[in-house]
Amino acid sequence: MTTTTPTAAASAGPAVLADTRTMLGRGVRRLIRYPSLTIMLVGIPVVFLLLFVYVLGGTLGAGLVPGGGRADYLAYVVPGFLLLTVASSGQGTAIGVAMDMTEGIIARFRTMAIHQPSVLTGHAFGAVIQNGAALLVVLGVALALGYRPDAGPLGWLGAIGLLLLVVLAVTWLSMALGLGAKSVETASNAPMVLMLLPFLGSGFVPTESMPTVLRWFAEYQPFTPIMETLRAFLTGTTPGGLDAASALGWCVLVIAVGYLRSRRLYTRSR
Template sequence: MSSVSTAWTDSVIMLRRNLKHSVRNPLVVFNAVLFPIVVMVMFVKVLGGAFSVGEDYIDYATPGLLVMAVSYGLGSTATAVNDDMTRGIINRFKAMDVSRGAVLTGHVFVTAVRCLVADVAIVGVAFAMGFDPEASALDWLGVLGLVVLLTFAASWLTVAVGLAAKTAESAGLATVPLIMLPFLSSAFVPADSMGAGARQFAEYQPFTPIIETLRGLLKGDPSGGDAMAAVAWCVGLALIGYVWAVATFKKRA
């Protein structure tokens, strides 16, 4: 069996292992899938009427909620990666001749799966709440592609954070900025309605062009500038996370 097929087989095994851990942990399921829906209902049904965005609030907020659902599933990944690193699980895998890269890709894949499940749930609830997109089939394909790209970028960055942290608690806390970033973007109100300082931060942070690209795609009118910035941010974050994760893993494992 070739090294590539062996690494792929080991990655699938690691994915299955991590999926079982996720399903058996109600807190992980709640944080990754259910809590974003709770936030969605709160913003749309409780706070949405106070925001003037020029359209139905559910249509405006759904793209930001898709991004938020990705960020909410990251804390458990950082904690799980750190647990594997600090509790000797990695050394046990090494003794079993498991591909070292499979340990990382297993966490990346399971995080991506959790995030995609959360986004499917967000879209389903959004339709139930009156979401009315104008996106074509091609636009929906663009939405899926950008969400997948974002999940893998965020997953690699989170795996790197989990590997670098000294304890599981600090690993979880280190993902808080990623969880908070959607709230400091154009996810829930337009950036140009914010005060000085907050407006500039919202305009130039990575999640805003991603959200605006998703918003344009769902309206059937994507913006080329936002799309290029969104893809660039995702690719850049993925590369940073991958290089950081691999370097830290080689150093500590």
């Protein structure tokens, strides 16, 4: 029977934090050393934002608000593009994890006296930093185009908290997809379905304008209540109780499933 001494238990916590910090530093250095992937992941939402606002914004804005225009449409679609940014970044997370699994670095880590889950948490925190930078860029472009949110301090706090939960949910799900992929190429394609969900929800047009079957899917898929809650926070209104509860529930569920699945895949591959 193995017992844990008080000294060992007391030193375990700092060791875990140190290992996680080391893995986070490794992830940040990778982002700095290879910025092309981050630029591509940020570039996709920015290009789509410019296209939707300047090509479609006039017509769709008039459909949203009588006499409306591009400014009205821009105010409507920003939450959708923020979610699209997070979904795009999930591809980078899956690729990074798959590269570690296929290039042998994970085997090296397993021979070292480190807290093994810190490899995954380091990836997760690195993804949060990458997503934060990407979201700031997209929001900055939206502000430059004339977006003016009406959120107060509590609204911004709610929006930031919700985005953090979404980032963690997409990150852990993407890590599970990357760990389960047979190759880096497969990992790069697996999270792409997440990029479709903002389009197949209320991100760019109200669900009421969709055909019946598509409207049913759009109303019940995870991103729609998240986008509606985020839109309410940014416009300074109170989120609907059902939307807010659904958004929180989906985020917590996906985080739990993604985390447990990632831990299982990482352990099983040892």
